[in-house]
Amino acid sequence: MKECSTAMYTTATLGFVVDVDISNFLDRTGPEGLHVNSLAEYTGLDPSHLGRILRFLATRHIFKECSPNVFKNNRLSSVLRDSKLPVSNSETQRTDKYSSPSFSSFVSFCADESMKVSCHLSDFIKNPKEHVSPFNRAFSPCATTWEWFKQPGNGWRVARFGSAMENLSDSIPAETLLNAIDWKSLESDEFVVDVGGGVGSAALMLYKHSPHLNYVVQDLDVQISAGTKVGFILPSYFLMAFKAL
Numbered sequence: 755m756k757e758c759s760t761a762m763y764t765t766a767t768l769g770f771v772v773d774v775d776i777s778n779f780l781d782r783t784g785p786e787g788l789h790v791n792s793l794a795e796y797t798g799l800d801p802s803h804l805g806r807i808l809r810f811l812a813t814r815h816i817f818k819e820c821s822p823n824v825f826k827n828n829r830l831s832s833v834l835r836d837s838k839l840p841v842s843n844s845e846t847q848r849t850d851k852y853s854s855p856s857f858s859s860f861v862s863f864c865a866d867e868s869m870k871v872s873c874h875l876s877d878f879i880k881n882p883k884e885h886v887s888p889f890n891r892a893f894s895p896c897a898t899t900w901e902w903f904k905q906p907g908n909g910w911r912v913a914r915f916g917s918a919m920e921n922l923s924d925s926i927p928a929e930t931l932l933n934a935i936d937w938k939s940l941e942s943d944e945f946v947v948d949v950g951g952g953v954g955s956a957a958l959m960l961y962k963h964s965p966h967l968n969y970v971v972q973d974l975d976v977q978i979s980a981g982t983k984v985g986f987i988l989p990s991y992f993l994m995a996f997k998a999l
């Protein structure tokens with residue numbers, strides 16, 4: 755129970771290391787690893803903060819401390835590597851950082867929006883009339899997450915969320931969906947409705963497996979038109995593609 759109660763420290767420290775690209779920097783060194791003073795030079799951050807955070811994770815088998823204050827990647831920390839390093843924190847460069855699917859985007863999203871929202875869960879449930887969701891307590895009193903994402907300055911968050919979701923879909927084996935129920939046993943006049951189905955990738959996979967069914971992908975305008983552009987949502991074999999409910 756103590757581990758569960760303090761799980762947020764792991765999320766927070768992981769969020770920090772992906773935000774400042776520690777695994778990428780460590781990946782450029784040999785098996786001897788890199789001293790926190792060098793990491794401090796690369797990142798412009800306090801070496802004592804870096805050392806304590808990396809040691810916290812290394813004691814959980816994420817990163818390896820080769821000698822005091824010298825760290826290198828191990829199998830777990832290697833999954834946090836990205837293909838690109840940000841040059842600065844400008845919105846354009848941050849958006850560019852999240853332009854392709856990556857696990858580090860998922861970690862960063864979890865440590866940012868998800869963790870900040872989850873802190874409000876208890877207060878939200880105890881005072882349900884005050885807000886529609888914990889998200890509204892944390893970020894924006896009236897807008898939904900999707901409306902808030904569209905607000906000026908949040909473009910990079912949208913890019914990060916998209917990058918995280920794509921990585922998540924790529925990492926889930928097709929069998930998870932294909933074996934979830936016996937799709938073949940459904941009749942040909944039946945409908946499969948994917949609510950919040952994004953660009954339609956899951957529905958397309960299912961269509962290829964069970965083309966006798968009718969498919970409806972329901973999502974916001976922006977997702978439906980993106981799905982149509984990349985050819986995931988094709989009117990020829992998807993009966994309908996609706997926007998939001």
Ligand SMILES: C[S@@+](CC[C@H](N)C(=O)[O-])C[C@H]1O[C@@H](n2cnc3c(N)ncnc32)[C@H](O)[C@@H]1O
Pocket residue numbers: 900919923949950951952953956972973974977997998999
């Ligand atoms: C967590 S994502 C899931 C995406 C998709 N199922 C996948 O696996 O890639 C949630 C989705 O819900 C969509 N969404 C948000 N509000 C919606 C609404 N009112 N009606 C339909 N979809 C909505 C978002 O645009 C987003 O694509």
